Amino acid sequence: xxxxxxxxxxxxxxxxxxxxxxxxxxxxxxxxxxxxxxxxxxxxxxxxxxxxxxxxxxxxxxxxxxxxxxxxxxxxxxxxxxxxxxxxxxxxxxxxxxxxxxxxxxxxxxxxxxxxxxxxxxxx
Ligand SMILES: Cc1cc2nc3c(=O)[nH]c(=O)nc-3n(C[C@H](O)[C@H](O)[C@H](O)COP(=O)(O)O)c2cc1C
Numbered sequence: 001x002x003x004x005x006x007x008x009x010x011x012x013x014x015x016x017x018x019x020x021x022x023x024x025x026x027x028x029x030x031x032x033x034x035x036x037x038x039x040x041x042x043x044x045x046x047x048x049x050x051x052x053x054x055x056x057x058x059x060x061x062x063x064x065x066x067x068x069x070x071x072x073x074x075x076x077x078x079x080x081x082x083x084x085x086x087x088x089x090x091x092x093x094x095x096x097x098x099x100x101x102x103x104x105x106x107x108x109x110x111x112x113x114x115x116x117x118x119x120x121x122x123x124x
Contacts, residue, residue, distance in 0.1 A: 001114055004029055004064075006041040006053045012070045014101035016040040019111050026056050033063040038114060039092070043071040047081025057090050065117060066095045068110050073099060 003023040005016035016023045021038070037060060041053045057064065069083030080097030087094040095113050098106040 001036050001038055001065075001118060002033070003038050003040060004056065004060075006039070006050055006056070008042070008050075011101040012040045012042050015068070015070060015098065015107065015110075018102075018107050019114060021114060026052050029056065029060075033060065036065045036117065037063045038117075039064050039067040039086075041067065041069055041082060041086070043069060043075065043078065043080055043082040047075070047078035047085070049082040049085050053082070053086070057086070057092075061090045061092065064090070064092050066093045066113065068096045068098065069094065070098055070100065070102070 001021050003016045003019055003021050004026050005012045005023055006026040007013035007016070013025070039053070042050060044050050067083060067086050069080045069086070071080035073079050083094040083097050086092055096106060096109055
């Protein structure tokens with residue numbers, strides 16, 4: 001499993017690099033994936049998916065097993081909405097929305113999900 005993160009100000013990077021798997025910035029990822037990918041991205045501009053994430057998914061969506069999305073609850077109904085859009089448009093399971101760089105419990109939720117994936121179990 002490799003974690004791909006889309007981060008502008010560092011919050012999703014902090015979350016992604018705390019999960020205990022190899023993690024790489026979305027703009028640096030290239031080539032043919034050798035293992036499953038897990039995406040950590042963010043919401044921008046009223047719940048939109050960042051262009052960098054869209055470009056990545058257009059190439060790699062078939063390899064992405066799940067997504068976690070950072071946001072801020074101050075955005076109300078648009079909180080983490082990029083995650084809902086990715087799930088609907090790309091059919092990638094949304095595992096978690098989290099605020100900022102996430103609480104310890106958020107990291108544990110995603111980490112445990114990733115470990116279960118590695119064990120070959122499919123659960124959300
Ligand atoms: C211009 C701007 C627009 C944002 N729009 C949303 C939004 O619509 N929904 C949301 O949940 N968070 C929104 N956020 C919050 C970011 O998703 C959040 O701060 C995220 O942790 C940023 O990740 P990064 O530090 O890795 O770039 C917005 C932040 C900025 C600066």
